[in-house]
Amino acid sequence: MKTARTVVALCVAIGMIAGCSVSSEEVATPSPQPGSTPSTTAKRVDPNTPAATQLRWFIDASGRFPLSDNDVREHFGPDIIRELGGSTDAVNARLSPFARLTLERLAPSPAPTAQVGIVATPDGKRLQADATVGSDGRMTGLVFVPMPAEPTSWNGVDERLRALAPEVSFTVDRIDDNRCIPVHSLNGDTQRPLGSAFKLYVLGALGDAVASKKISWDDTVTVRTDWKSLPSGVLQDRPAGTTVTYRRLADLMISISDNTATDHLIHSLGRDAVTAMLSRFGNSDPARTTPFLTTRELFVLKMSRYPQLAQRYLAADAAQRSAMLPELDGASLSGLPPWTTPRDVTDIEWFGSPADICRALTGLATMSTTPSGGPIAHALTINDGGILLDPERYTTLAFKGGSEPGVLTLNYLIRAHDGVEYVVSAMLSDPTKAFAEATVVPQALSVIRGALTLAGR
CATH class of the missing domain: 3.10.450.280 (Nuclear Transport Factor 2; Chain: A,)
Structure with a gap:
């Protein structure tokens, strides 16, 4: 899909399918103390790496x-x-x-x-x-x-987004007392495929399990071969039997979109616990993402015996789909053909609207201020998604993107210099054609920067 040599910045920022060659040590930044807030863990630039x-x-x-x-x-x-x-x-x-x-x-x-x-x-x-x-x-x-010019009007924002994809959902929300107040919306309540942005719900389930003292951040999970997925990520290269802390799994899942780390969390926490976060965080149609697939299961559906296996899944009801999961979990991921074009992006995915993602990000921000919530803030601030905002004007408090052929999402929680916080969510999908991310991502980021400027006026 992507080569680490030429587009590693996009690969690290977005993630779902990618040839990322980031070593696990490279994102091993220390986690904050319990109770740290996003504002105290914002990433600083090291000019000497x-x-x-x-x-x-x-x-x-x-x-x-x-x-x-x-x-x-x-x-x-x-x-x-x-x-x-x-x-x-x-x-x-x-x-x-x-x-x-x-x-x-x-x-x-x-x-x-x-x-x-x-x-x-x-x-x-x-x-x-x-x-x-x-x-x-x-x-x-x-x-x-x-670097594309930033739009200078809301009409310009909408025109630029519509030029990038046939299916677009976008919102800029101002956060007021943990509520999402729309500043501007283009199909903001319309659900789209999320790509790896679904991992925000997994992070929420992890934070909830720690807060309820079912686990601690420093408890460990043992790497299992049958829970390994495909890149993006690095954990798939770890030997089975290796132990990894929940804290580390969270960092890997969010910062480099590590699919194997994600699947280990889903299995360890329980699929029901992760599914429950859809409703807990106010997803407008949880049934559309039920059963809650692991990344491995999605790869099998879209790469193994495609389209026959996917067609069986789509023809099944919710109970029958759940009954298929052991079959998906047992399928091999080795020797699969390349996946370069959109495959059932409107039917087999994880789904949410920009309004849903705003509620998820504000929910995580609230979790991050609790005594056990510091590692949530840390995971969300390791990677700013290449937004290139002026640090004198903005602090990136959270980023999670997502992509697969025909899907691109970029989701941010930003604090402006005047203390006002915004969530910006851009969701692009195309059921017929893969995005040229090296072109589309810079365009989408310029729209987000322009929208933040407009929101602050």
Whole structure:
């Protein structure tokens, strides 16, 4: 689906199916003390991570092109050198359009091997720069994407969103006493496929289990082969029998959208407990997401014997679908054909509207302020989803996105500098065509930034 070399920033931010190569240690940031609130755990930028160091080096070096042989060997890995042409002259030719860049700012990153920043060209254009590095510290990817202009009116917001997908739901809500007050809505009550944003409900079930003292954050779960899923994530590579804390599973599930971590939580907490969070958090149609699938079960439905198995599932009623789950759980995930086009995105998925997601995020924010809720806030703030907001104006309190072919969702809880909090949820779906995420994601993020500006006026 996606390669870690070129789109690792999108891969880490969104996740569902991806070739993420983020090691488990890379997001092993310390969790806050119990009772910490999202405002005290907001992510700060470390300019000295391996990826940030390389990105800053390149921007500085862009002012003295051409690069020397030594520059290329020291800072670029062999794979990217080969893709850029294989020689120093070829590398310089490919990178010459990016001469004399200036760095505006770096964004928080969930992993030291990936860094996003905003750079400016000599003629005033703004670019999003994504750098990734390998284990030796040399760059494995360097991508520059033009930053689209932000819409300056609500009509502009709606027009831009409708241009991105045939099916769109979007809201900006102001949070007032844990209530979602709509500021602007485009089909905001219409449910769409959530992709990995469904993991917010799993996090809620985990927080509820800790609050009720059924488990503690530092209790452990044993990795099981039959609970392993496909990437995104890293836990699928851990040997069976390894133990992982609930705290760590939460961080992995939210920050890098680790599917195997998610499935271990669903099985450990119980499917009924996770399903119950749909109603607890005010999902407007819980039956549509019942039975509550694991990521492994969804992969089997959409990749194993497709479409025959999916058609059987769709023809079944709720009880019959539940009876099929052991069959899905027993199916192999090895040797499956690629999945690159939309498959039953309006029927086999997890579902919610932007209004539903607002209620879920505010529910989690409330949980995070309780004595046992600090790790919830921590998990939600590790990754800001590449939103690239001005840190002088905004703090990202929570992010969770989701994607599969034909599905893209971006969901944020943001605090403005004046203390007002907003939830912004953008849900795009296309039953016939996969999204070109390298293009669509920057466009959607620019719409979200513009909507926040409009909401604050």
